[in-house]
Amino acid sequence: MSLTEGDPIELRVTPDRYVTVRYAGASGDFNPIHIDEEFAVSVGLPGRILHGLWSMAQVARAATDAAGGDPTALRGLSVQFRGMGRMEQEIVISGEVKSVAEGVATAKLEAVQADSRLIRNAVAELRAG
Amino acid sequence: MPVPTEQIGKTYAPVVYAVGREKVREYAAAVGESNVLYYDKEAARVAGYADVLAPPMFVVVYCSAAFMTALFDPELQIDFAHLVHGAQQFRWEHPVVAGDEITTTLTVKEIAERAGLRFDTFETVSVNQRGQTTCVGTWSTIIRGEDEG
Numbered sequence: 001m002s003l004t005e006g007d008p009i010e011l012r013v014t015p016d017r018y019v020t021v022r023y024a025g026a027s028g029d030f031n032p033i034h035i036d037e038e039f040a041v042s043v044g045l046p047g048r049i050l051h052g053l054w055s056m057a058q059v060a061r062a063a064t065d066a067a068g069g070d071p072t073a074l075r076g077l078s079v080q081f082r083g084m085g086r087m088e089q090e091i092v093i094s095g096e097v098k099s100v101a102e103g104v105a106t107a108k109l110e111a112v113q114a115d116s117r118l119i120r121n122a123v124a125e126l127r128a129g
Numbered sequence: 130m131p132v133p134t135e136q137i138g139k140t141y142a143p144v145v146y147a148v149g150r151e152k153v154r155e156y157a158a159a160v161g162e163s164n165v166l167y168y169d170k171e172a173a174r175v176a177g178y179a180d181v182l183a184p185p186m187f188v189v190v191y192c193s194a195a196f197m198t199a200l201f202d203p204e205l206q207i208d209f210a211h212l213v214h215g216a217q218q219f220r221w222e223h224p225v226v227a228g229d230e231i232t233t234t235l236t237v238k239e240i241a242e243r244a245g246l247r248f249d250t251f252e253t254v255s256v257n258q259r260g261q262t263t264c265v266g267t268w269s270t271i272i273r274g275e276d277e278g
Contacts, residue, residue, distance in 0.1 A: 013161060026152075026159035028193045043210070052214045057160040057186040064185070069164055071224070074185045078218035078267075 002129025003067060003105035007097040011062035014090045015050060023054045050085030055111055055118050062093040063107060063124040075104065076125040083116030091118065100128050130274055131206040132242045139237045141198050146191035150227035153183045156190055173226065180227035188219055188264045192253045195235040196268060199251055205237070207249070208272050215248070216269040223261040230258045238267075247272040 020034040029051055032039040040048045056079050067073035085091065095109030105128040111119035150170070157167035165172045166182040173181050200207055225231065232255065239250035253266040 019159070022159040026156040027190055029189075053186070053189050053217070054160060056217060057184070060184070060186045061160065061162060064164075071164065071166065071182060071185055072221075074221060076218070076220045077185070078216070080216045081214050 003097050003100060003107075003126060004128075005097055005100055007066065007105075007107075009062050009066040009093070009095040009097070009107055009109060011058060011065060011093040012090055013058055013093070015054075015085070015087050017087050019054070019087060020048055020050060023051050027051065027053065029053070045084065046086070048087065050087070050118070052081040052085075052118075055081075055085050055091065056122075058091065059093055059109055059111055059119055059122050059124070062095070062109065063126060066097075066107070067105075067126045070127075073127040074124065075127060077122065079119045079122040081118070082120050083113070083118050085111075085113055085116075085118045089113050093119075095122070095124075103128050130208065130242070130247055130272060132240055132247055133204065133206055134240050136205055136237050137240055139204075141195065141202075141235050143232045143234045144195040144198070146194065146231045146233065148183060148187075148191065148225055148227050148229045148231060150181050152190065153181050153187060153227050156187050157184050160184065160186065170227075178224065178226045183225040183227070185219070185221055185264075187225060188221070188255065188266060191225070191231045192233050192235075192255060192264075192266055195233040195253055196251065199235050199237065200270075205240075205249070207270075211273040213271050213273070214269075215271040216267075218267040220265045221263070222265075223257060223263050225257065225263050229263075231255050231263060232257075245274040 091113045107124045109122040251268040
């Protein structure tokens with residue numbers, strides 16, 4: 001599958017209530033702000049929040065899916081973390097292939113949940129085809 | 130807040146991570162991946178891999194111990210209560226499959242203060258048991274000043 005300039009990328013995902021618990025176990029990141037409601041509130045958060053790197057993994061998935069599902073097509077990914085992600089609310093990852101040069105497609109993406117931008121200025125480099 | 134710039138350039142002892150098949154499956158499921166290459170050994174073999182393929186972002190699993198060692202290094206004087214993950218970059222080279230042993234070395238690249246915030250940047254370089262680089266990561270954290278809550 002080849003990528004060309006202007007190709008849109010979109011992935012919608014709604015994290016379920018316990019996704020941070022599974023991700024904590026899978027990743028080894030047991031920071032209580034992600035898994036303990038009481039603790040999260042005690043440090044001024046609205047409640048348990050998503051792991052930023054889980055959200056980044058959704059951006060990576062959106063990019064590799066756009067490249068036809070070959071995980072090795074993803075050569076690079078950089079992101080900036082911003083808003084706090086919550087459970088049980090849809091996240092929309094969207095972006096576009098901005099350029100294709102020397103076999104590498106460069107896409108810009110972001111991840112937005114309601115009016116909160118969880119990830120901005122994401123840049124993915126993908127083998128173009 | 131402390132800004133121990135003399136720690137820039139510090140490199141920690143390499144950390145070895147053995148990639149297990151069930152761990153790859155567990156991680157893939159936790160991030161919602163459905164690609165059969167992450168779950169089915171035979172499908173992975175047909176595609177040319179020795180065992181199930183790890184998703185690209187599995188890098189955070191095999192780098193985790195190296196990153197935690199730096200964050201908990203008392204010489205870096207990191208204030209956890211005000212620490213946020215600001216940005217992240219990965220560059221992938223060789224794919225990782227179950228059965229690989231990945232050695233990760235972390236270096237402190239930057240410690241700086243700007244506008245009352247402390248910015249730290251760490252670099253991880255991960256290589257497999259054949260000496261091939263699997264991924265280079267750039268981890269950027271921000272520590273807020275205490276008066277800003």
